Amino acid sequence: MSWGCRILKVDPERPDEASLRVAAEAIRRGGLVAFPTETVYGLGADALNPRAVKKIFEVKGRPPDNPLIVHISDWEMLGRIADEVPKAALKLARKFWPGPLTLVLKRKKVIPDEVTAGLPTVAVRMPAHEVALKLIRLSDTPIAAPSANPSGRPSPTTGSHVLRDLDCKVDVILDGGETYFGLESTIIDVTRNPPVLLRPGPIAVEDVEKALGERVMVTDESRGLSHAERPLAPGMKYRHYAPDTPVVLVDVNPSDIVTVVESAVRELNKLDWKAGLVGSTNLIWLVVGYGLRKGRMPLKIYDLGRGEKPHVAARRLYHVLRKIDEHSLPAAVVLPFPEEGIGLAVMNRLRKAASRRVSG
Ligand code: TXA
Ligand code: MG
Secondary structure, three states, X not given: OOOOOEEEEOOOOOOOHHHHHHHHHHXXXXXXXXXXXXXXXXXXXXXXXXXXXXXXHHHHOOOOOOOOEEEOOOHHHXXXXXXXXXXXXXXXXXXHOOOOEXXXXXXXXXXXXXXXXXXXXXXXXXXXXXXXXXXXXXXXXXXXXXXXXXXXXXXXXXXXXXXXXXXXXXXXXXXXXXXXXXXXXXXXXXXXXXXXXXXXXXXXXXHHHXXXXXXXXXXXXXXXXXXXXXXXXXXXXXXXXXXXXXXXXEOXXXXXXXXXXXXXHHHHXXXXXOOEEEEOHHHHHHHHHHHHHOOOOOXXXXXXXXXXXXXXXXHHHHHHHHHHHHOOOOOEEXXXXXXXXXXXXXXXXXXXXXXXXXXX
C-alpha cells in the first residue's frame, strides 16, 4: 500500500488528459484512485484484479461481506462482466445510463469474489461524469469503487472530503470539485421479478417504474426502516452515513406539522436546547419560532432548503452531517422530508445516520 498520494485537480467537464493518464496508470498497476462521479466520490481499483480490490477494503475498513459497485464506460464492458442482461435491465440502462442508477445483474466469472463478496451477482453502473468515464476508458478495465469514505461515515462529495477521510492512503486523488447529486446511486436488483429497490437514490422509483412499465418492490429495508439479518444489499445491515455526534431523527410524516413541531420541541427540551437543528427551511422556522416564544434557540441551524425541493437537501446532506461534527455539538435534532422522488433517498440516509428515531 502506498502512503502518500498525488492530488490532481481536474476540470469536471473537460478534464486534463495528462492527469487522467497518471490516474489510469495507477489503476493498471493495481493501485487505488479516488475520483469524482455525479453522485459521490469513489475509491477505485481494477475490478478484475483481486489484490487491488482487497486494498479498497483495507483502506476503508470495510467488512469483506459488503460487495462493490463496478463502474463501466461503455456497453461493450457490460458484456464483459454481466452474464445475462434481462429486458428490464436493458430498458433501464438505455433510459438512465450514463447516470446515477446501479443495476444488480448475474455476473461473469471474470469478476473476482472479492468484488461481489461471493454473490452470484454483480452491481454495475455507468457514471455520468467525464472524469469517471475517461478514467475507466483510459484504464481499459471496469473499475470497482465504493464511496471514498471510511466505512460507516458520510460519503465524500468534494475532493477535500476525500483527502480528510482517506489521509492520502491512495495513489491518486482526482479532485474535480463538488459532485452534482451529493447522494449515492439508486440500486435496482433486476435479477428478481418484480425488480427490487435495494437503495433509493437520485433516480426516483417513480421514474424507474415509468421506464419499466411495471411496479418495483420497495421494502422497509430500502426505506431505512428495518435491518434484515441477511439483507438483499449486504451493505444495508451496517449503520451508515453517521457523524460522531448523536443524531435524533423526528421520523414523522412531514405534512403532520403539529406533531413534527411538538416532537422536535420535546427532544430539544430534553437536550436543554443544546443541540443543532437540521431540516427544511419551512419546518426549521416553525420550530425556531416556537422556541423563541419561550426564549430558547438551538445552538446551530442547518438549513437544507425548501421541503418541496428535496434535491437541494440531497446535495447539502453530507456537508451538513460533516459540519455537525466539526461544530462539536452535543447532539443534533433532524426534521423529516417527504418520501417522494429523491426525498426517499434523503430519508433513507437520515434513518441510517440517526442514533435514535422518534415517531411522534
Ligand atoms: O453512487 C454510487 O453508487 C457510489 C459511486 C462511487 O458510484 N458508490 C457507492 O458504493 O455508493 P458503496 O460501496 O458505498 O455502496 C454499494 C452498495 C452497498 O450497499 C452494497 O451492499 C450494494 O451496493 N451492492 C453491491 N453489489 C451488490 C450485489 N451484487 N447485490 C446486492 N447489493 C450489492
Ligand atoms: Mg458507501
